[in-house]
Amino acid sequence: MTFDDFVALRLPRLLRYATVLTSDAHLAEDVVQEVLLRAQSRWRRIGGLEAPESYVRKMITNEFLSWRRRRASGEVATSPDSIRTLRERASREHDDVHARYDERDAMLRRIARLPRKQRAALVLRYYEQLPDREIAQLLRCREGTVRSHISRALSGLRSEASTPGPRPALLKET
Amino acid sequence: MSSDHEQLIRDALLRQADSGPDPAAVLAGLERAGERRRRRRRGTLLVAAAAVATTALPVAVLAVTGGDPAPGPGRVASPDTPPSEPPAPEPSGATASLGYGPTWVPEGFLEYRRAFESIPPPEPVEGEGPTEWSHSRSWTSGPVEEAAVTAPTVTVWVLKYENPQTDHNLDDLPEVQLDETTTAHLNEDQDGYRSRLAWFPAPDVFVVVTASSIEGSAEVAERVARSVRADDRVQFPLPLELDGPNPARSVSLRAEPGDDRAWSALLSTGVPGAEDHRAELEVEYLPDRPEVDQPWMPDGAPPPVEVPVLGGTAFFYAPHHPWSSGGRPATLVVPAVDGRWLLVRDGWPTEGSSVTVDDLVEVAEDLVVHPDVDRSWVGGRP
Structure with missing residues (x-):
């Protein structure tokens, strides 16, 4: 399979996964593009693997976990390269402005505030439906650590859901 | 945790997946990146060459000075009140002047990061002019570790083009x-x-205000944007410099307000002789010894070896699957005399990366560190 074939076939799924992982469609786009650029330069090796998509997913996971410096979304707000992308997004997002607010939205906001490793473990279990053993391999930790991440994540989500009033992290404008 | 709650999590994640970006944007991005790579291979490192030619100072500092006076309170720099003719790059020692800044950020937000980047102008991509420099300032109301990730953060980023953009x-x-x-x-x-x-x-000046992890972020961004004005009095004393032929591309400092020791600096520079312009070396100046090997790194990485640097002993970590995500790039860890640590590494590791231990040692030995650099801006507000 050539790199172009791979992208044509797998890109939508990779973007969905990255979006769930990052809780941010813009960041997902950046992460996937960054990973695919690297994968492209090594495609001779990656394309020969038994499951290149799994490998690229692993790259996406690690990219998310090690996201830092200028890649951190807020620190360098946007690059000139993405000015065009801003425009392209505009019409797409306009259609979603009136999306229905429901419990799932509230849950997504809580998930988005989880520490990254907890969020990754949660996504790998509940979205990817992977067993703890595979999650542990992916996150390079022990199964017990995976269970701990998920337990803390669930506990955090539950306690926050039952907390009335504004979230403490939110901005209080003067 | 009830099964209902777990089902809600599954449903929420599926909903999140459905909101993913359009693949067309990524495809276009890949295409543009490929085009830029081809162009840059043909291009030259103009800024690097210019910096060496115009100044004997070790860092290519482009100061934003000489602009018109800042607009009055409440005024926003606009095309009709041009605050900056293209500022003439001039060396200003170890300080960069930051040309634009806000006069308001939300209550409780403290400044934690400044960055200055001189961007080597590649041949312009269609619709995008070559750039001269950029700088950014960031404020957060949360822990710096989570700033720009989950903590409420405001960033003002300014990009200076070489020419007016149409x-x-x-x-x-x-x-x-x-x-x-x-x-x-x-x-x-x-x-x-x-x-x-x-x-x-x-x-020729592009400004982006980002408000993230903030409820009502658009209103906050707008209020910050309304307060932005030209101001060449804001300084960024540089914590790191390079005293060698290869200039710094970017320098940034990030600090935890209220903790005098918890700060770090990052410098990037090019790799001499590298064909791909993206190739770069990174230097981090850290309060504690960095952990080079991470849990997700591929197994079997060789242990570090001792190498002499500046009369002392440093530790070289050979590259280990540097091309893989989470792999280990060529890295040099150097104890600094003030109890802090330097980390020098291949900042763009690829399968064909040619960075050697000698490259890393050379950068470490050319580095000028200012452990007492003025950080009085940390924890401040506009």
Whole structure:
């Protein structure tokens, strides 16, 4: 399979996964593009693997976990390269402005505030439906650590859901 | 945890997946990146060459000075009140002047990061002019570790082009009128928690205000944007410099307000002789010894070996699957005399990366560290 074939076939799924992982469609786009650029330069090796998509997913996971410096979304707000992308997004997002607010939205906001490793473990279990053993391999930790991440994540989500009033992290404008 | 709750999590994640970006944008990005790579291979490192030619100072510092006086309170720099003719690059020692800044950020937000980047101008991509420099300042109300990730953060980023830009590529975004003459363009996340407001205060200056992890982020971004003005009095004393032929590309400092020891600096520079312009070396100046090997790194990485640096002993970590995500790039860890640590590494590791231990040692030995650099701006507000 050539790199172009791979992208044509797998890109939508990779973007969905990255979006769930990052809780941010813009960041997902950046992460996937960054990973695919690297994968492209090594495609001779990656394309020969038994499951290149799994490998690229692993790259996406690690990219998310090690996201830092200028890649951190807020620190360098946007690059000139993405000015065009801003425009392209505009019409797409306009259609979603009136999306229905429901419990799932509230849950997504809580998930988005989880520490990254907890969020990754949660996504790998509940979205990817992977067993703890595979999650542990992916996150390079022990199964017990995976269970701990998920337990803390669930506990955090539950306690926050039952907390009335504004979230403490939110901005209080003067 | 009830099964209902777990089902809600599954449903929520599926909903999140459905809101993923359009693959067309990524495909276009890959295409543009490929084009830039081809162009850069043909290009030259103009800024690097110019910096060496114009100044004997070790760091290519482009100061934003000589602009018109800052607009009055409440005024936003606009094309009709041009605050900056293209500022003439001039060396200013170990300090960069930051040309634009806000006069307001939300209550409780403290400044934690400044960055200055001189960007080698590649041949311009269609619709995008070559750039001279950029700088950014960031404020957060949360822990710095989570700033720009989950903690509420405001960033003002300024990009200076070489020439006036005629194709702004922003016209389809919703407009926000900052004042009578200045129109910005808003890009807001679906849930309103992250917004970017972008505009050209001068034909060759692009400003982006980002408010992230903030409820009502668009309103906050707008208020910050309205307060932005030209101000060449804001200084960024540089914590790291390079005293060698290869200039710094970027320098940044990030600190935890209120903790005098918890700060770090990052410098990047090019790799001499590298064909790919993206190839670079990174230097981090850290309060504690860095952990080079991470849990997700492929197994079997060789242990570090001792190498002499500046009369002392440093530790070289040979590259181990540096091309893989999470792999280990060539890295040098150097104890600094003040009890802090330097980390020098291949900043763009690829399968064909040619960075050697000698390259890393050379950068470490050319580095000038200012452990007492003025950080009085950390924890401050506009």
